[in-house]
Amino acid sequence: MNDRPHPRAQLSAYLDDALAPSERSVVEAHLGACADCRARLAELRATAMLxxxxxxxxxxxxxxxxxxxxxxxxxxxxTLSTFASGVSVFLFLATALVSSMSGSAASAPAAAPAGGAATVASGAPGAFGPIGPAADQSARNRSSAAPAVGAAAPTATSLADAAKQAGATPSPSAQTQFSAASASVQAREGAPAAAQPAQPSRSIFVSPWFWLAVAVITGALAIALQRRLRSA
Amino acid sequence: MKSTDAEYGALVERARRGDGRAFEQLAVREERALYRHAARILGAGADAEDAVQDAFLSAWRSIGSFEGSSFRAWLYRIVTNRALDRVRARRRRPELPLEPAEDEVVTWAEPVAPGPDLADLVGNREAVAAVEEALRLVPEEQRAALLLRDVEGFAYEEIAVITSVEVGTVKSRIHRARVAVRNALVTRGWRGSGG
Structure with missing residues (x-):
């Protein structure tokens, strides 16, 4: 046995190679002479292993x-899809209102897709269907229902300006309203059938069902994106 | 291994610049080891899982402040702190240290009778249960230090940084914890060899 004190408190640090070189050599020298400390070191090593x-x-x-x-x-x-959904809901309501009113005024089937624009185009002289006042009124209804276009304006250019001011980005709907309103202006001024008949690709923008579909799609997109953002 | 280290370093650098994907990749690499560590401090289960999850969120929020050399040690620091906080909160007496003072004498239990060698007990179910039980009884700060050394393989200096104490304290904690586990085994009749 060694007559110096057992370096038991150093054994873990010795095992972990965390002693300064001088301390380490002291422990090593002691271990060489002390079976008890060697046994304890072995126990600690086995414990660490376990x-x-x-x-x-x-x-x-x-x-x-x-x-x-x-x-x-x-x-x-x-944010954009939420906004688009809101705008589409508004446009759905607006177009639904217009088509139902134009339907009652011009005796056309209410809410028929593309029906409204067709009524406007048919209001021009020379076309078949109800003439003059009825078509004019339906066009005016449309104008009042669309704030982007504003009150019935006398010229096409001022309508275009109004549409530009209404939205920084001219949306398809504004253009459609514009064309519809300009058709009504031409109709009122008694212009010959210069008004271009509304094309089907344009007329879809005055269909309330179109706007309802857009509102649902953009709304669903907004909800999906919101969920994705919240899970992050 | 070298390319893995370089890859790891590149991920850390990208994460530090705000690349969430890089951070996720790093977190996935460390997830299991960090959970293992938290679970051995807190006990396995939802508490340990929450501690790791909290730690990841906290690490991501403060990734800009990480400037150290070891990202892994930095993560362990956050997880260890979270886990220890939860242990103390669970005890509801956070100001009363149950841990004996660091200068108290370490007692070594004496073997009751000669038995199987400790070194032959790896994989022994009874020994595993005995070690787990003994670890549970070790004060949590000592336990955390011992786990960081024996399981996670950190050096004493790294453990000092992770647990915000002096190296001398780390040395003392590891030794106490290891002797406590050793005592639990030795009193069951298992012995060490070498003498």
Whole structure:
């Protein structure tokens, strides 16, 4: 046995190679002469080994948060689709109102898709269908229902200006309203059949069902994007 | 291994510049080890899972402030702190340290009778249960230090940084915890060899 004190408090640090060289050599010298300390060192080494070999607990769920899930454009797109949905709801109501009113005034089937624009075009002299006042009234209804166009304006250019002012980006709906209103102006001024008949591709924009569909789609998109953002 | 280290470093750099995908990749790499660590401090289950999840969110929020050399040690620091906070909150007496003072004498239990060698007990179910039970009884700060050393493989200096204490304290905590586990095994009749 060694007559110097046992360096028991140093044994773990010795095992972990965390002693300064001078301390280390003292412990080494002692271990060479002390079986008791060698046994304790072996116990500590075995203990560390047993701890390292413990079975590994596994998490029951994913612990990594979804951080990359939200690219920078996601939030603006969500806002945009929410806004678009709101505008579409408004346009749905507006076009539904107009088509129901024009339907009652011109005895046309209410809410028939593309019916409204067709009525306007047919209001021009020389075309078949109800003439003059009825068509004019339906066009005026449309004008009053669409704030982007405003009150019936005398010229096509001022209508265009109004449409530009109403929205920074001229939307298809504004253009449609514009063409419809200009058709009514021409009709009132008694212009010959110069008014272009509304084309089917344009007339879809005055269909309330179209706007309802757009409102639903953009609304669903907005909700989906919102969920995606919240999960991030 | 070298390319893996370089890849890891590149991911850390990208994450530090705000790349969420890079951070997620790093977190996925460390997820299981961090959970293992939290679960051994807190016990396996929802508490340990929440601690790791909180730690990831906190790490991502403060990734800009990470400037150290070891991203892994930084994550362990956050997880260890979260886990220890939860243990203390669970005890509801956070100001009363149950841990004995660091200068208290370490007692070594004496073997009751000669038995199997400790070194032969790896994989032994009874030994696993005994070690887990013994670890549970070790004060949590000592336990965290011991786990960071024996399971997670950190050096004493790294553990000092992770747990915000002096290296001397780390040394003392590891030794106490290891002797406590050793005592639990030795009193069951298992012995060490070498003498």
């Amino acid at each position: 701890i390292r070999a413990l079975p590994e607990p596994r998490p029951s769920r994913r612990l990594v948060p979804h951080i990359a899930a939200a690219p920078a454009w996601l939030a603006p797109l969500r």
